[in-house]
């Protein structure tokens with residue numbers, strides 16, 4: 439783990455979350471069925487937002503790296519960097535990029551709950567066009583959400599996009615039975631995990647001059663939640 443960044447004393451990722459992917463194959467790739475299922479609708483919903491975007495972008499909590507590779511192919515003007523605190527996940531992201539012939543780019547070791555926006559390797563990317571966190575913030579403590587929003591406020595360029603995908607709570611709308619059960623399972627695994635409220639994210643984002651651009655309904659009770667940095 440990188441030295442010199444503030445945060446917990448332990449070197450363990452702040453969420454201690456390790457997804458139970460299948461074993462890596464001979465090339466180091468991890469495989470996720472959910473990723474494959476989520477990919478096409480995600481790309482279709484992001485197209486109006488990312489098709490015209492160019493420059494560096496960062497995915498936080500890339501997992502297998504299948505989304506990072508697929509999004510890189512779908513939006514080639516974006517130089518999308520994968521990242522994850524877990525070494526096996528980072529190796530997988532690199533292997534998927536190689537398999538799908540995505541231009542080679544560093545995959546960052548990044549724990550979002552630590553201060554990451556002023557790291558030299560991240561700063562060297564310049565102002566970011568987009569930051570994505572797909573299925574991350576509900577399977578991690580609130581400090582991860584706060585760290586992503588703080589980092590996005592610091593690193594996104596003018597009109598840059600902060601994009602969350604996953605299940606959310608919405609004020610005044612009860613959770614559907616699927617998401618309620620999922621939320622209960624998450625909290626049972628770790629009381630610090632659980633579905634985040636859109637209003638809570640809006641408030642954090644506003645502190646960083648990020649305004650909500652869209653809340654888009656996605657399959658299986660998921661949403662895309664998109665914020666835009668002020669110009």
Ligand SMILES: C[S@@+](CC[C@H](N)C(=O)[O-])C[C@H]1O[C@@H](n2cnc3c(N)ncnc32)[C@H](O)[C@@H]1O
Nearest residue numbers: 452453455473499500501524549550551572573
């Ligand atoms: C459920 S997986 C989602 C992976 C991928 N984005 C996807 O949708 O398939 C959550 C990912 O977040 C990563 N993660 C956990 N804690 C994190 C943290 N503190 N900072 C950044 N990523 C974290 C995990 O290692 C894991 O790869």
